[in-house]
Amino acid sequence: MKKILLLHSSREGQTVKILRYIEHELAKTHQCEFINLHSMPEINFTLYDAIMIGSSIHYGHLNKKLYKFIKNNLSALNKSQAAFFCVNLTARKLEKDTPETNFYMKKFLSLSPWKPKLLDVFAGALYYPRYRFVDQVMIQFIMKITGGETDRTKEVEYTNWDRVKQLSINFSAL
The missing domain is CATH 3.40.50.360 (Flavodoxin domain)
Known part of the structure; x- marks a missing residue:
C-alpha cells in the first residue's frame, strides 16, 4: 500500500x-x-x-x-x-x-x-459570521469590488x- x-x-x-x-x-x-x-x-x-x-x-x-x-x-x-x-x-x-x-x-x-x-x-468558502468584524468588513469590500457575496450573515462554499x-x-x- x-x-x-x-x-x-x-x-x-x-x-x-x-x-x-x-x-x-x-x-x-x-x-x-x-x-x-x-x-x-x-x-x-x-x-x-x-x-x-x-x-x-x-x-x-x-x-x-x-x-x-x-x-x-x-x-x-x-x-x-x-x-x-x-x-x-x-x-x-x-x-x-x-x-x-x-x-x-x-x-x-x-x-x-x-x-x-x-x-x-x-x-x-466565505464564512462571514465566523470572521472577526474587521475581517468581515474587509472581505465584504473585496467581494463588492469583485462581484461576490456581500451579505455578512451568509456562509457560502464555492x-x-x-x-x-x-x-x-x-x-x-x-
Whole structure:
C-alpha cells in the first residue's frame, strides 16, 4: 500500500476540509498521514511514495511558512511525486479556476523554486459570521469590488468537489 503525506497551510479551515476530502478518497487504496505545515515538521520524505500540499490565500498571500518549508525541503520535494493546490476566492470565477489562469497560482510558481508535478486551484468558502468584524468588513469590500457575496450573515462554499475528487484520482495515478 502506498504511503501518502498530506500537508496543509490553512487559515480559515477550507483548505483542511478539502485535504480531508482528498484523504478520504485516497484512504481507500493508500495509507495517508495528515500534517499541519505551520508546525514546520521535520519530515523523512523517504517514508512516503507521494506528497500533496494544500495552501490557502489570505489577503492576497500564501503563508510565509509555506515558502520557508519549501526552501528547507526543496531537494526532497523535487525528488518526490508531488502535488500542490491553492485555495482562494478568486477561483470561484470559471475563468480563474485553473493553474494556468489563476493569479495566485501563477504568483506561487514565479516565487517558488519548487515546481510540483501536479497542480490545481480550488475556490474556497466565505464564512462571514465566523470572521472577526474587521475581517468581515474587509472581505465584504473585496467581494463588492469583485462581484461576490456581500451579505455578512451568509456562509457560502464555492469549492467544486467534483474537481477535488478529480485531483484525488490524478494524484493517485502519479
